[in-house]
Amino acid sequence: MTVKTPLIIAAAISSFAFLNARAAPPVFVDVPVCHWASAAIYAVAGEVAAPAKDVSTAQNAVRQVFEGLQCGNADWVSRFVEGAPVGLASAASRKVLRSYSLAFGKANVNGGAASVAFTANLTYDAASGVVTIKRSGTARLNVSDETGWKVVYASLSSLNVPFLPK
Numbered sequence: 001m002t003v004k005t006p007l008i009i010a011a012a013i014s015s016f017a018f019l020n021a022r023a024a025p026p027v028f029v030d031v032p033v034c035h036w037a038s039a040a041i042y043a044v045a046g047e048v049a050a051p052a053k054d055v056s057t058a059q060n061a062v063r064q065v066f067e068g069l070q071c072g073n074a075d076w077v078s079r080f081v082e083g084a085p086v087g088l089a090s091a092a093s094r095k096v097l098r099s100y101s102l103a104f105g106k107a108n109v110n111g112g113a114a115s116v117a118f119t120a121n122l123t124y125d126a127a128s129g130v131v132t133i134k135r136s137g138t139a140r141l142n143v144s145d146e147t148g149w150k151v152v153y154a155s156l157s158s159l160n161v162p163f164l165p166k
Contacts, residue, residue: 055107057148058114062102062139065151066120069097069163082142082150087165096125096163112143124163135159 061080068076072095078084105117116139123132137159141149157166 053109053112053143053148055109055114055116058107058109058116058139058141059104059118061141061144061147061149061151062104062116062118064147065156066097066100066102068092069095070100071095080147080149080151081153081156082144084153085165088153091163091165094163098123098125098130114141114149115139116141120159122161124161126162133161135161 064080065077068074068078068080069092072093074089074092077088077092081088100123101121103119105119107116108114117136118139119134119136121132121134123130125131138155140152140155142152144150153164157164
């Protein structure tokens with residue numbers, strides 16, 4: 001065995017490890033897997049930089065919780081929520097939220113914490129039929145390396161809607 005052989009083997013192993021590390025698809029913090037174009041977006045995507053920790057991404061984290069609830073995707077909701085009760089996965093996977101709209105108000109970012117005021121118009125399935133309600137609240141958020149921000153669950157459960165159990 002020559003001196004070059006171990007170097008060639010090491011280079012081959014490093015190349016293989018590098019290619020495998022890059023093989024995992026990127027996860028965008030604003031494209032839920034149930035979005036109609038998600039497959040195409042993930043197929044053509046390159047590397048994605050870590051999200052910024054600003055007002056825009058704080059608002060996006062709140063939006064993505066409702067996107068996940070509308071999709072019935074408990075895993076997507078969990079990516080954007082901190083401190084959720086065990087019952088949230090079951091509630092989120094039932095897909096009772098038919099539609100929603102959010103209007104954002106005052107937002108504040110202070111280091112590793114943020115708050116975002118919002119008003120939500122929610123249409124969901126209830127035992128009595130389809131219900132449409134309007135709720136206002138202030139979401140508290142903490143920094144997350146994965147998604148930019150995670151919404152503190154207790155700040156959402158105060159909206160008092162059946163798909164966000166206390």
